[in-house]
Amino acid sequence: MKTTHAPRRTPSARPANDRLMLLPEVADYVRRTEATLRYLRHVGGPAAPPLWRQGRRLVAWKSEVDSWLDAQRDEDPQAARRLA
Numbered sequence: 001m002k003t004t005h006a007p008r009r010t011p012s013a014r015p016a017n018d019r020l021m022l023l024p025e026v027a028d029y030v031r032r033t034e035a036t037l038r039y040l041r042h043v044g045g046p047a048a049p050p051l052w053r054q055g056r057r058l059v060a061w062k063s064e065v066d067s068w069l070d071a072q073r074d075e076d077p078q079a080a081r082r083l084a
Helices: 023-030 034-043 062-075 077-083
Strands: 020-022 052-054 057-061
Touching (some): 020 023, 020 062
Antiparallel strands (some): 052 057
């Protein structure tokens, strides 16, 4: 009898020092409430934080949170003028 297995994922290109953050840690890091991050995840779109479910918890990779914050800054026209 032949069994099928789920395809293996390729290794990610995350930095070696990347760490998995729980929702409360992400909220502290970005200085938003947990409820706000849950709401943004619920409505989706580019404003949604990179949170995903791992079992019953919401988690995110720190490098993805940093990229999300950079994208938020890049969308702000005043910040773009200050960086230029």
